[in-house]
Each structure stands twice: as structure tokens, then as C-alpha cells.
Amino acid sequence: MKYIAHLKDDEIVRRYPMEKDTYSIGRSKDNDLVFDHPKVSRNHAKIFKQNGHYVIQDLNSTNYVFVNGVRIKQKQLEPQDKIQISSDIHLLYGEDTGPDPRTNTVVDLHRHFIHKDDLLRLKKVTQSILSLNNLDQILLNILKEGLGLIGAERGFIVMTDGKDQILWKYATMYRIDKEKAEQGEGDISHSILKEAQAQKQTIVRHNGHAPEGSSNPADSMMSLKIYSAMCAPLLLRERVIGLFYADAKQLMNNFTEVDQFLFDYLADQAAIAIVNAKRYADVQSENKRLQTELEAINQAQKSLEERHQQLLKKTGAFEASPLMGKLDKLPPSPTPISHTYSSGGVVLNSLGEVLVVNQQGTSWSLPKGRIEVGEEPAVTAQREIFEESGIAYLRLIRPLSSYQRTALDEKGEEDLHEVKTIYMYLYSTDQAELKPQAPENPEARWVALEEVEKLLTHPKDVKYFQSILPELKILREKSQAQPQKTE
Numbered sequence: 001m002k003y004i005a006h007l008k009d010d011e012i013v014r015r016y017p018m019e020k021d022t023y024s025i026g027r028s029k030d031n032d033l034v035f036d037h038p039k040v041s042r043n044h045a046k047i048f049k050q051n052g053h054y055v056i057q058d059l060n061s062t063n064y065v066f067v068n069g070v071r072i073k074q075k076q077l078e079p080q081d082k083i084q085i086s087s088d089i090h091l092l093y094g095e096d097t098g099p100d101p102r103t104n105t106v107v108d109l110h111r112h113f114i115h116k117d118d119l120l121r122l123k124k125v126t127q128s129i130l131s132l133n134n135l136d137q138i139l140l141n142i143l144k145e146g147l148g149l150i151g152a153e154r155g156f157i158v159m160t161d162g163k164d165q166i167l168w169k170y171a172t173m174y175r176i177d178k179e180k181a182e183q184g185e186g187d188i189s190h191s192i193l194k195e196a197q198a199q200k201q202t203i204v205r206h207n208g209h210a211p212e213g214s215s216n217p218a219d220s221m222m223s224l225k226i227y228s229a230m231c232a233p234l235l236l237r238e239r240v241i242g243l244f245y246a247d248a249k250q251l252m253n254n255f256t257e258v259d260q261f262l263f264d265y266l267a268d269q270a271a272i273a274i275v276n277a278k279r280y281a282d283v284q285s286e287n288k289r290l291q292t293e294l295e296a297i298n299q300a301q302k303s304l305e306e307r308h309q310q311l312l313k314k315t316g317a318f319e320a321s322p323l324m325g326k327l328d329k330l331p332p333s334p335t336p337i338s339h340t341y342s343s344g345g346v347v348l349n350s351l352g353e354v355l356v357v358n359q360q361g362t363s364w365s366l367p368k369g370r371i372e373v374g375e376e377p378a379v380t381a382q383r384e385i386f387e388e389s390g391i392a393y394l395r396l397i398r399p400l401s402s403y404q405r406t407a408l409d410e411k412g413e414e415d416l417h418e419v420k421t422i423y424m425y426l427y428s429t430d431q432a433e434l435k436p437q438a439p440e441n442p443e444a445r446w447v448a449l450e451e452v453e454k455l456l457t458h459p460k461d462v463k464y465f466q467s468i469l470p471e472l473k474i475l476r477e478k479s480q481a482q483p484q485k486t487e
Helices: 107-113 115-129 137-152 178-182 190-199 218-223 257-315 375-390 449-455 459-481
Strands: 004-007 013-016 022-026 044-051 053-058 064-065 070-072 074-076 081-085 088-094 154-160 166-174 203-206 228-236 239-248 336-350 354-359 363-365 368-370 394-400 403-410 412-428 444-447
Touching: 013 022, 013 257, 044 368, 053 064, 064 190, 088 203, 115 137, 115 257, 137 154, 137 166, 137 239, 137 257, 190 228, 190 239, 228 257, 336 375, 336 459, 354 375, 354 449, 375 412, 403 459, 412 459, 444 449, 449 459
Parallel strands: 336 412
Antiparallel strands: 004 013, 004 088, 022 044, 044 053, 053 074, 064 070, 064 081, 081 088, 154 166, 154 239, 203 228, 228 239, 336 354, 336 368, 354 363, 354 444, 394 412, 403 412
């Protein structure tokens, strides 16, 4: 039997047997497959039978449909095809040759079922991140909602430093004594914290009856009367920035796979909140530093003018200085510095050349553009590459590191009042013809690796390209060493 499976971290969390000729997918409740997620359109896509095969079609969705990493408008599905409905919903199309999956027991189905009320609570947590400015309050909301969703009684969210040390003084606690935890005396499972931090994945433990003298971690849980414990790392580009811990001490409550799924989701939300708060604090700190420097410059200028006038009076050559009367009219602060976010890509063709695009006829850069509200950086990158070069078929190799630089104005000169954070992705393509779609990008070129930095306008673009050039050369050598595949 053919089926569509819902994936989480490449693990199947729910299967939908395919018995009809047509299936609709979207956020609206009248769809066959409903995914109540803000990045899923109301009517996102449909799957229908055509000549005995199932075909998937994008219904002009906001965040598109991808099959095996490639954006599609319509495609015939093959077994083991991976379907991406926005960046957060991953599906698998398959064909079962074994027993009918409908023979699963009620217990099995319950373990993979997320109640509508739980989804609404997740939505509430996500909205709180957007509406609240206080990081402590955001983390407390995530903590309380997380404990309620999985049936836990106690928990905390705690930061870690760059040396994998837990910063207990920055912990958000619920029903756990912070001072005792910091002294290593708290009635929590410290071993599960270390394991989650070391393995960079969620760890779940249940209180078992370990043999006498065993070194099993469950022994300490038994002595602490903890029946279930779970800990998820808060990750930022594979670096652990914090830990999310929960346990059930009084109730005989073993956490399920669904509990872990919900817990992982909230851990991701906590990591996002922490990162956004840090970015906001950095921007505020930089603005404050610039304001302080400006005030010091204005004060120094005023002092110099006063000394100049005093010297003129002493020498009897006093004349009104042209600066007199103007100091009070100086603006109190410069034009505010805005911080924007963009996304783009490094695109390689079959010859190992790199795509470089022109803006306004005055500057050259790698293709990129501003991230729209609610849009994923990966989606922005593919959209901007198409608009600036006409390339519609891309294969994602991997995400690259981000970097910051000032913007360029229409004359190709630096605009010091706008700072960009640019997220980049590495792609390859077999499409050689370049046809820019946007009027503000009049030209696109394929440029040899060794010539790219000579063409780039912004110094920070040059420095960034130099940092990834060794990897690009290796990819080019591997591509040239392998015979070209024919479709």
C-alpha cells in the first residue's frame, strides 16, 4: 500500500495510507492532510493520481513545495521521495510491501497523535516570543507550557558558556531550588544534563530497577525519586548554548515519543528567543556606543570653540567666529543605523564557475536579497537567485556561515547607516543560461573561481568569498574528476 509519512528528524511520527485518487494538503481544516503551521498555506498542495501514478502539485503556496531538495511546480512521485511543505513540514512518499499499516494497535496510534489543544498551546508559545520583549518572561512561558504539554512537574531552562559550563545564575526555574542546583545539591538528574550536552540531542530516561551495585544512571533517579526525566540541548549552529530540563517526580509518568517531539519543538523556540534577545541587545549596545561617541565629539568641538574665542579676546583680535550660533543647531544624533537581514547563495555550475550578479549597473556581488516577513532564509535565497539570474533549478549542497557588512547605495558606495546580516547557502546547478528577471539587476555572469574576488565590489564580500574559496576548489576538483551524468 502506498502511503505518506510525516517525518521528524528523519523518523516517522505518523503515516497516512493512500486509498483515494486525490489528497489536499494545507493549513485549512477542510484539507485531507492538515498541518496547522504558520508557514503552511491554507491550500498548500495536492496529490492526485495520473496514469496510475501519484503526482504532487504546488497550489501557488507562499513557501513553495520541494521534492528531494528541489523546488517543484508539479512532479510524479517515486517511492522514498522526500517532500518539503515549507521548511518545517517534511513528508515521505513510500510503498509498503509488508503488513497493512492500518493494523497498528490503538496504543501505537495514540503514541503518534498530537491533540489539537496541544498544537494550540504550541502556537501560543510561538506568539509570545513575537509579542514579549523580556527574555526571562519568554523563557518562563516556554518552560511552563512545555511542562504542561508533556505532563512534567518541574523543570528549568539554563544557559551555558563557551566552555560547556552551566551558568546556573542565569537559569529560569520552576519548582526547583536554583541555589541547591548551582551547588550540585539539587534533587535533579545531573548526569542527563551532561549526556544531552555531550551528545547534542534530547535524552529521555525512565526510572528502572537497576541491579544492586549497578552504575546505571537510573540508580541516581531512583534515589531522587524521579520517575521520568528529559533534557534537550538548545543549539545554535551545532553549538550548545543552553539546556531545557523537565522531570516527573511524584507521578508515574513515562514520557512518550510525542512528548519528546513537543519538547524538542519548545527547545528550538527557546533557542530562537535567546538568539534574538542577544541580537537585540547587541544592536542596542552598538547604538548606545555610537551615541556616546557623538556626544563626546560635540562636547570636544564646543570646548575648542570656547578656547578659541578666549584667545581672540586676550589678543584684542576678537571677531565673531563663523561657528558661533551654529553649535546649538547641530543635530543631537546621526541618522539611526538600521539592521536588516538578507539571504543569498554561492551557485556553482558544471564547470566549477560561480554566479556573480550586478546591481543598478554600479556594483557586483553574490546573489542575495532581503528576507521578507515570515519567510525562511533558504526560501529567500532561492527566490533572489531566480530573480537576479533566472536560475530556477538548484541543488542545495549545504548551508554556509553568515556574515555582516554595510549596504551599498544606488551609486555602488557604502551606506554606513544600514548594516546587513547575510545568510548564505551553497548550491549547484546544471542550468547554464542566465536571464535576470529583476530590472535592478541588469546582468549576471559565470565567473571562474580565481576571478570572482576581482569582480566583487564590497570588501566584506571579497573577504567572505576568500574564506570559502578552498572548499569551492575542492568541489570543483571532485566534479571534474567524475564523469558527467546524462539525464
